[in-house]
Amino acid sequence: MTAKRAIGRHESLSDKIHRHRSVLLLISIPVVLITLVILLMPGASTSVIEEYALKSSEGGGSNSRKYAVIFDAGSSGSRVHVYCFDENLDLVPLENELELFLQLKPGLSAYPNDPRQSANSLVSLLDKAEASVPHELRPKTPVRVGATAGLRALGHKASENILEAVRELLKDRSRLKTEANAVTVLDGTQEGSYQWVTINYLLKTLGKPYSETVGVVDLGGGSVQMAYAISEEDAATAPKPLQGEDSYVREMYLKGRKYFLYVHSYLHYGLLAARAEILKVSEGSNNPCIVTGYDGTYKYGGKAFKAAASSSGASLDECRRVALNALKVNDSVCTHMKCTFGGVWNGGGGGGQKNMFVASFFFDRAAEAGFVDPTQPVATVRPADFEKAASQACNMKMGEGKSKFPRVEEDNIPYLCLDLVYQYTLLVDGFGLKPSQTITLVKKVKYGEHAVEAAWPLGSAIEAVSSL
Numbered sequence: 001m002t003a004k005r006a007i008g009r010h011e012s013l014s015d016k017i018h019r020h021r022s023v024l025l026l027i028s029i030p031v032v033l034i035t036l037v038i039l040l041m042p043g044a045s046t047s048v049i050e051e052y053a054l055k056s057s058e059g060g061g062s063n064s065r066k067y068a069v070i071f072d073a074g075s076s077g078s079r080v081h082v083y084c085f086d087e088n089l090d091l092v093p094l095e096n097e098l099e100l101f102l103q104l105k106p107g108l109s110a111y112p113n114d115p116r117q118s119a120n121s122l123v124s125l126l127d128k129a130e131a132s133v134p135h136e137l138r139p140k141t142p143v144r145v146g147a148t149a150g151l152r153a154l155g156h157k158a159s160e161n162i163l164e165a166v167r168e169l170l171k172d173r174s175r176l177k178t179e180a181n182a183v184t185v186l187d188g189t190q191e192g193s194y195q196w197v198t199i200n201y202l203l204k205t206l207g208k209p210y211s212e213t214v215g216v217v218d219l220g221g222g223s224v225q226m227a228y229a230i231s232e233e234d235a236a237t238a239p240k241p242l243q244g245e246d247s248y249v250r251e252m253y254l255k256g257r258k259y260f261l262y263v264h265s266y267l268h269y270g271l272l273a274a275r276a277e278i279l280k281v282s283e284g285s286n287n288p289c290i291v292t293g294y295d296g297t298y299k300y301g302g303k304a305f306k307a308a309a310s311s312s313g314a315s316l317d318e319c320r321r322v323a324l325n326a327l328k329v330n331d332s333v334c335t336h337m338k339c340t341f342g343g344v345w346n347g348g349g350g351g352g353q354k355n356m357f358v359a360s361f362f363f364d365r366a367a368e369a370g371f372v373d374p375t376q377p378v379a380t381v382r383p384a385d386f387e388k389a390a391s392q393a394c395n396m397k398m399g400e401g402k403s404k405f406p407r408v409e410e411d412n413i414p415y416l417c418l419d420l421v422y423q424y425t426l427l428v429d430g431f432g433l434k435p436s437q438t439i440t441l442v443k444k445v446k447y448g449e450h451a452v453e454a455a456w457p458l459g460s461a462i463e464a465v466s467s468l
């Protein structure tokens with residue numbers, strides 16, 4: 001042992017290398033090989049650097065992230081959307097999705113005489129929305145509450161009391177930033193133009209010529225909106241709105257381009273409100289739109305309407321006549337070049353109306369009627385598909401509803417003929433689309449790998465963060 005140690009003490013470096021040459025060879029071969037591969041592969045080493053640079057700018061970029069919390073106080077329910085934008089105003093995922101989206105029923109207008117209770121119905125949405133915004137960004141994050149047809153129909157006093165209670169709730173319970181006018185009843189023009197911005201933003205058509213943008217129709221419960229971009233010349237000759245009506249054209253500056261947007265909202269012509277309008281036409285007697293065998297009452301906006309099938313059953317043709325009557329297509333004066341219905345200017349058509357993205361109840365009823373797949377975000381259909389489904393629904397008896405239309409909700413069975421006839425009539429006789437024209441029914445729009453709700457709050461969020 002001692003001898004060996006003595007030898008070791010006097011061993012030179014070259015002796016050591018010689019003695020361990022096989023081990024050193026074993027280690028050095030892979031190291032040399034890896035180095036060679038890195039040096040020979042073009043761009044390999046720079047891609048490592050780029051990836052790092054990307055990561056570090058993402059880290060720094062999170063300071064320039066902007067969140068927005070938008071409440072959609074709709075007539076049939078309340079919803080909240082939380083979005084996060086980067087410095088280029090692109091949507092950035094929050095956890096796994098591009099937005100936080102939560103909803104509940106009923107809407108604020110279900111509590112017309114109790115503003116506090118109405119406002120408190122938003123508490124669970126508010127708490128979850130606020131929790132999804134990073135702590136330090138909350139005081140900088142705008143929160144907006146936009147109420148639509150439900151509060152519009154309640155009238156100024158009752159809706160203002162509810163909105164005041166909502167303002168109080170936000171002040172007491174939340175650290176989010178409430179700008180002046182953050183809690184309001186949206187006018188129909190705002191609602192329609194936000195919807196147009198949402199869809200065109202998600203389709204990445206903003207910034208392109210107006211004829212490459214798409215038009216939108218949004219069929220809510222209480223109101224329906226149509227919006228599409230028109231040429232500057234057409235905008236210049238737009239008729240003046242009637243007394244008390246919103247202007248027909250809005251100018252918007254988006255992604256470096258000026259757009260002239262034709263937009264109109266029809267209060268009382270959302271799907272649930274239109275049922276009442278159609279039942280009013282038959283004034284307390286039987287109605288040819290009600291499914292054969294049904295005898296009941298339809299409640300809407302605090303009023304009750306007789307909803308009873310006629311003894312001969314529902315009829316597509318007769319229901320069409322009643323729907324045309326309710327829309328006042330033929331018996332209202334059109335003082336403009338061309339009207340939709342109720343004496344409203346139709347916007348003149350053109351390239352911005354070529355592709356129509358039709359949302360909300362159009363998608364939902366088409367899915368319940370079975371001609372659209374509810375698991376897909378969009379579907380291409382024709383107005384004629386609504387008529388075809390209507391003819392089946394108008395020919396069935398109440399008891400056949402579940403087997404003929406397995407996806408229809410129980411409460412909607414008596415009104416399926418009415419709803420589908422109304423939707424067809426609104427598109428074709430109201431908005432003047434051809435029965436054979438293809439339209440896109442839309443629930444969500446794909447944006448990169450994700451899909452985002454096709455609803456007006458994104459348009460409002462973009463406006464809110466653009467001014468920060």
Ligand SMILES: O=c1[nH]cnc2c1ncn2[C@@H]1O[C@H](COP(=O)(O)OP(=O)(O)O)[C@@H](O)[C@H]1O
Pocket residue numbers: 072073074075076077079148149150219220221222223224270360361364443453454455
């Ligand atoms: O964010 C959304 N995503 C998907 N569908 C929505 C969204 N918001 C509203 N809708 C659709 O609109 C329908 C009701 O409209 P809403 O309650 O908003 O009436 P309103 O717009 O006339 O006030 C819902 O049944 C639903 O189909």
Ligand SMILES: [Ca+2]
Pocket residue numbers: 074075148220221
């Ligand atoms: Ca709505």
